[in-house]
Amino acid sequence: MKGLAPLIAGLVLGVVAGAAVGPLLLGERQSPALAPLAAPRSSSDPSASATSRSSSTDPASAAPATPAPVDATRVDAPATGAAPASVVDAAVEVVRSAPRPARRTGSGRIEGRIARLDGSGVEGVVVRGSLQPGEWGIGASRTGREPPRLEPLEDAVRRAVDSWYEQGSRRVETTTDRDGRYVLSDLASGRWRLEPWLDGFAIEASGALQPEVATDGTLDFVAMPVERLVVDVTLPDGSPPPRAALLVTSRSGTGNSESRQLWTPGCDLRFKPGSYDLRAALGEQPMGPAWPELLTSAPVEVRIAAGTAPAPIRLALRASPGVRGRVTFPPGARRNQGLVKIAPAPASGVPDLVALAQHHANDDVQWLQRDDYVFKDRAPGRYVVGVARSWNERILAHAVVEIADAMVVADLVVPPPDPAASLVVKLLDPDGALLDSAEFQWSVVRRNGGSSSSGAEAELKSNGNFWVAWSLVGDVDLLAPWPDDVTVQLIVNHSRYGRKAVDVAKGTRALQVRYSSPATLLAAIDGFVGSGYEARLSMTLESVGEDAAPSFSNQRSLGADGTQQFGPVESGRYRLTLRVQGDNAWERRVIANREVELAPGENRASIALPTLCDVVIAVPGGAGSISLQGGPGHENFYATLDGEGIAAFKAMPAGDYVAQLHGGDGMQMMQLRLPASGVVRFEPMVVNAMRVLLDHRDGKLAAMGFEDGDLLVGVDGVEFESSQQLQMAVMQVIGKKEAKFTVERGRRRVELAVDPRALMDPSKLGGRFEPASR
Numbered sequence: 001m002k003g004l005a006p007l008i009a010g011l012v013l014g015v016v017a018g019a020a021v022g023p024l025l026l027g028e029r030q031s032p033a034l035a036p037l038a039a040p041r042s043s044s045d046p047s048a049s050a051t052s053r054s055s056s057t058d059p060a061s062a063a064p065a066t067p068a069p070v071d072a073t074r075v076d077a078p079a080t081g082a083a084p085a086s087v088v089d090a091a092v093e094v095v096r097s098a099p100r101p102a103r104r105t106g107s108g109r110i111e112g113r114i115a116r117l118d119g120s121g122v123e124g125v126v127v128r129g130s131l132q133p134g135e136w137g138i139g140a141s142r143t144g145r146e147p148p149r150l151e152p153l154e155d156a157v158r159r160a161v162d163s164w165y166e167q168g169s170r171r172v173e174t175t176t177d178r179d180g181r182y183v184l185s186d187l188a189s190g191r192w193r194l195e196p197w198l199d200g201f202a203i204e205a206s207g208a209l210q211p212e213v214a215t216d217g218t219l220d221f222v223a224m225p226v227e228r229l230v231v232d233v234t235l236p237d238g239s240p241p242p243r244a245a246l247l248v249t250s251r252s253g254t255g256n257s258e259s260r261q262l263w264t265p266g267c268d269l270r271f272k273p274g275s276y277d278l279r280a281a282l283g284e285q286p287m288g289p290a291w292p293e294l295l296t297s298a299p300v301e302v303r304i305a306a307g308t309a310p311a312p313i314r315l316a317l318r319a320s321p322g323v324r325g326r327v328t329f330p331p332g333a334r335r336n337q338g339l340v341k342i343a344p345a346p347a348s349g350v351p352d353l354v355a356l357a358q359h360h361a362n363d364d365v366q367w368l369q370r371d372d373y374v375f376k377d378r379a380p381g382r383y384v385v386g387v388a389r390s391w392n393e394r395i396l397a398h399a400v401v402e403i404a405d406a407m408v409v410a411d412l413v414v415p416p417p418d419p420a421a422s423l424v425v426k427l428l429d430p431d432g433a434l435l436d437s438a439e440f441q442w443s444v445v446r447r448n449g450g451s452s453s454s455g456a457e458a459e460l461k462s463n464g465n466f467w468v469a470w471s472l473v474g475d476v477d478l479l480a481p482w483p484d485d486v487t488v489q490l491i492v493n494h495s496r497y498g499r500k501a502v503d504v505a506k507g508t509r510a511l512q513v514r515y516s517s518p519a520t521l522l523a524a525i526d527g528f529v530g531s532g533y534e535a536r537l538s539m540t541l542e543s544v545g546e547d548a549a550p551s552f553s554n555q556r557s558l559g560a561d562g563t564q565q566f567g568p569v570e571s572g573r574y575r576l577t578l579r580v581q582g583d584n585a586w587e588r589r590v591i592a593n594r595e596v597e598l599a600p601g602e603n604r605a606s607i608a609l610p611t612l613c614d615v616v617i618a619v620p621g622g623a624g625s626i627s628l629q630g631g632p633g634h635e636n637f638y639a640t641l642d643g644e645g646i647a648a649f650k651a652m653p654a655g656d657y658v659a660q661l662h663g664g665d666g667m668q669m670m671q672l673r674l675p676a677s678g679v680v681r682f683e684p685m686v687v688n689a690m691r692v693l694l695d696h697r698d699g700k701l702a703a704m705g706f707e708d709g710d711l712l713v714g715v716d717g718v719e720f721e722s723s724q725q726l727q728m729a730v731m732q733v734i735g736k737k738e739a740k741f742t743v744e745r746g747r748r749r750v751e752l753a754v755d756p757r758a759l760m761d762p763s764k765l766g767g768r769f770e771p772a773s774r
Contacts, residue, residue, distance in 0.1 A: 026500055044400065061338075062090070079197075087153070089096065101169045102169065103514050106187055108189055110217055111182065112218050113182075114203060114220070115180050115220070115223075115680075121178065123175075123176055125176040125197065127171045127184065127195070128173075128194070129184050130167075130171050130193050131170040131187075131188055131504060132193075149151045155264045171366065172187065189215045191215075191216060192666060194211045200651055201224065202224050202226050203221050206220040206221055214402070214757045223274075226309070227270065227305075228268065228309065230269075233246075233297070234317060235295070236317060244289060244317070245287060247259075248271075249277040251274070251275040251277070261285065272304065272305075273305055278300050279299040280296070280317055281294075281296045293319065294322070297316055315746050319406045320377055321376075321407065322375045323408045323409070324409060325412060328411065338388075339367055340368060340412070341356055342364050342383055342385045342744040343359045344384075351392070351473070357388060357392060357472050380404050381403060383403060384398055386412070390457070392471075392474070393455075393457070394471065394762065395469055397415065399411075400411060421479055424510040425466040425492075427492065428513065428515065430517045438458070438492070439492075440455075441451040442456050442471045444482075444488055445759075446486055447758065453491075454474075457471075467764065482506055488504045490502050496518065497515040497570070497757065498567060498570060500515060516600065518567065518568035518571075520565065520569075520594065522603070522605075522607060524561075524604070525539070525562040526565075526606050526609060533612070536581040538558055539558065539564045541569070541573055541575070543575075564709060572597070574597075576605060577608065577633070584651075589631075589633065589637060590634075591610055591653040592608060592632050593607070612652065613676075614648065615649050616650075617648075617659060618644075618646055619645040619682040620681075622662055625662045625663060626659055626661060628652070628657045631652065631674075634693075637649060637652070639734075657673070657674060661725065669723075669771050670682055685773045687723035688725075689744075690769040690770065690772060691711055691769065691771075693769075697766070699766010700766060701767040704755075706743070711743060713742050714734075714741075715742070717742075719742070723771070738753055740752070741753075
């Protein structure tokens with residue numbers, strides 16, 4: 001019994017205090033056998049414990065199938081004091097009878113070294129290793145099920161004992177030698193988490209984000225001495241609080257990091273050498289500790305030096321000037337997380353709520369984690385605080401407050417949806433039946449270039465209609481009269497039928513959106529296996545055409561065989577694009593693409609992996625950088641010239657490119673066809689034309705009369721003789737409603753009447769211009 005005392009204290013009292021077990025001890029009878037008081041669960045109950053060992057003679061098994069009526073107004077007080085002696089005695093028997101699994105062993109080992117910053121080893125460090133579970137498991141669904149029965153205390157204790165022994169079977173421990181080396185041996189295969197401990201030292205894994213290593217691996221640690229710091233925290237009246245939050249900002253050359261720890265009078269605080277800012281807080285929700293008001297202290301800078309005891313510091317709590325409050329949304333409203341913003345308000349008059357909606361300073365924006373918000377440590381003055389549904393959304397409710405030397409309370413109440421501020425949308429499936437779930441988004445495209453998008457809040461009404469709130473999209477307020485140069489689309493995304501973009505005309509108050517039968521695509525990469533690029537390839541699928549939704553379709557990840565599943569999407573024309581990762585994780589260059597026509601149902605298509613090559617461009621005596629524009633994706637790729645005037649590009653697909661030198665005099669370009677052998681010497685060409693390259697026939701370039709291969713040689717009667725003249729001529733007509741573009745088409749010249757403003761949006765052109773020489 002004596003050897004089991006620590007285990008009993010940790011298991012029995014911990015189990016009895018648990019929320020799921022407490023109701024079992026509320027004034028009910030207990031037997032020495034720990035008879036469970038809840039009605040037994042059937043074997044089909046998914047919530048039943050897999051480790052249950054309840055006896056068939058359990059008195060609870062005689063409980064009636066239909067439970068007695070429960071008084072819903074009665075609330076039992078939680079159990080207090082120690083567990084009854086009979087419970088403890090029975091728990092001891094459970095612990096004694098529980099099987100003790102042998103430690104998990106194998107032939108593996110993990111070794112490493114723990115050293116100071118100067119490289120000297122640290123002796124006597126306790127290194128504990130724990131074998132991590134191979135999988136974390138998943139829970140059963142609770143949808144549509146009755147509440148589970150409360151777990152009998154006997155089962156809870158047995159489960160806790162099994163878990164305690166199971167965790168123990170996964171642990172090993174050793175100590176470092178004089179040189180700071182350690183070895184953990186006889187280890188089972190898997191990943192191990194290591195925890196080194198030594199009084200007076202902070203020990204961190206060297207070169208690893210997490211102190212985990214696979215069996216037969218090596219993991220070194222760096223040990224840094226710590227110094228004790230005495231911190232006193234006082235309330236405004238000079239007395240110490242029972243506890244407070246201590247916020248520690250660690251300053252380093254790579255940036256600042258903030259941590260939070262609990263402070264109590266006389267607590268033992270230890271810090272590594274370095275520079276810190278410390279401040280204390282009380283009543284900060286939801287972090288705590290709880291206090292009737294919000295109190296904070298001014299930050300105090302502390303420098304910790306190894307081997308030198310730092311001077312004690314005092315953090316005096318004071319009322320924090322700012323604003324706090326609660327946000328109340330309409331009952332039953334489906335909403336996004338919610339966003340609260342604060343900004344200075346004018347001395348008089350109505351604040352600019354559009355400016356507040358577009359205000360994004362980090363310290364002035366808070367996502368609602370619950371229903372309350374707080375902005376603290378504000379300078380005295382007049383402020384406006386408001387709540388929006390999401391980023392860049394209109395302010396739904398606001399308050400103007402005067403902040404002096406204390407916290408001001410301003411609750412915000414969001415009004416119910418206004419039909420006058422919403423678009424009524426009836427969403428139908430291909431058979432005409434109402435759909436009751438979807439995600440909505442607004443898209444605004446300007447005629448002279450540029451586009452913006454914003455999530456749209458939608459509420460489903462009892463008649464099956466969605467009320468989609470008119471959003472603030474960029475600088476366009478959809479509730480106000482729209483500018484003449486914008487096109488507005490409502491984009492609807494349904495999990496089964498895919499993504500659909502619908503043009504919304506001015507003055508529209510109701511809209512019916514009907515899906516067609518969905519399509520899916522199984523795309524394959526020809527030449528994928530064995531290419532050497534397996535881990536660097538990816539595919540995307542996007543709509544093409546004038547009315548295409550400006551977004552990629554939903555997709556799964558690329559499979560090990562080079563296939564990828566897309567959809568569901570609406571049937572129609574799409575572009576399948578193959579990309580390869582460049583020299584960094586963010587660069588994904590297009591190496592091949594093709595158009596596919598997707599019919600309702602399942603579709604298949606393949607795209608060939610092209611030959612990829614490396615190219616080296618030499619610019620004798622050159623400096624700056626080289627860009628390559630072209631290839632299947634008509635993208636720009638950059639490389640910096642080294643000290644010898646060399647720029648290298650890797651994994652480039654074959655095709656025609658234009659190389660441009662940046663950093664020299666004027667516009668210096670040359671045409672380049674890949675693959676090319678050897679080092680390519682940069683030889684600038686005379687740029688006196690722009691070649692027209694069409695991607696498809698339904699873009700604006702084709703509508704203006706341009707044909708693939710046309711050479712633009714003049715504008716408004718001015719013929720280009722140099723790149724500078726070309727640039728000047730184009731800039732002079734860019735704001736006009738109409739200009740005469742002269743093109744060479746084979747052996748003849750053609751004059752085209754063009755609206756230059758339509759050329760400002762590349763996404764609608766259906767092609768592009770590239771520099772050329774004639």
